[in-house]
Amino acid sequence: MSVKTKWRLNGGDMRAQVVICLVLFVPEVFLAAPDGCTNNRGMYECDYLTVNPPLSSSDFTDPPAQRIRIYNVNADLTSGYFESDFDNLDTSSTFDPNFAATLEIKCKSGAGAVSVAKDFFSYMSYVYEVKIINCKLAIQDSAFSGFKVLNQLVIENGTTTFDEKAFDGVQVQKPTSAGHKIPVMSGSLVIRDSTTTGNILPAGLLTSQTGLVSLTLEGMDLSSLDDSLLTKNTALRFLSLGHNAFTELPTGLLDNQNSLAELHLYNTRLECTCEKLWLYKHLDTTRTKVFGDVICSSPTDWTEKKAAVFYYSECVEAPAVCGNGMILLGACVTWLELGLSIMCIVAFILSIVVLVLTIVTKKEAEEGAEGKRRGGRKPTQPRQSGAQALPKKSGPTKAKGAWN
């Protein structure tokens, strides 16, 4: 309509039409995306059913291939999907500093199993955040090794089968030398709402993840955990194991966790025995904080009651109220106080003895004086003999003369 109006106004000037055509088509020419992909505010959304692989990074022009979501995935992910030129992306000067380079894989609703092969993510090491959602995944040996280092790996809503070496060749950690700015450094591995085959994780699944900072294994229907599951993840600060089916935590699970600050155990039911609730003692000594509703599944008296209350009422002896001394008549007396008290009592007894002796001596002296007054000479005799005895006593004085 407006074209027609302008046409009339310009009196049939063909140039006006050309200009209008250019204005209409220029954005599409410059915001180019490969077939099957559309640019949604900087995020390329690519329909797996339409894309004609391999995708080439040169087909994503403005913006560059910083963020890609591949949806409608319904088949195995194997090598040859990404062209090798993704390795040469100029990430430092052309990437938007507000986002980390991201790759998302979203499966088609109702799709069958999707296996992820080792080479699918080859040439994608510029990507630091990966999310895989709604998939029935079979993750093969070293499936993520193409990324080398990831700041964040999220697997959500689906089912998952892990090869024991699924995470080999990739380090999920806070990246130290990323080619572009990563707004939030998290070093986190998140697997959430994704039922795991056999309801158990392979024991060695996480042994390669030595720099992992945050680990979430939630809603995976895990019926048990291996006590060596986290042995190598010694940099962990955050751990969430909530919404699972296990009813006890293996005793060695948190050994070597010296930086763990938070443990989340939402929606967790544990068998309440003092031995199986070792966790609370461990948390007391390590000062790790536990969050979540941890409820007893047994014994019957305690079902649906808090495990922490069970532990502190059934398993912990009354704390020593009198640590540095002994309880005496209901009061805490320190050893110093006790020593001083005993010395006081001894001194008191001694002073009484002295007092008694003084009185007795005084009495005897008085009796002696009275006897002298009444008896006349008789007491004098001993006095005289005493006086005679005196020179005898000074015998040593004579001996003194012998020295000369």
Ligand SMILES: *[C@@H]1O[C@H](CO)[C@@H](O)[C@H](O)[C@H]1NC(C)=O
């Ligand atoms: C989870 O995945 C299933 C199967 O693909 C899908 O139908 C469902 O909508 C997803 N749920 C969420 C919350 O995305």
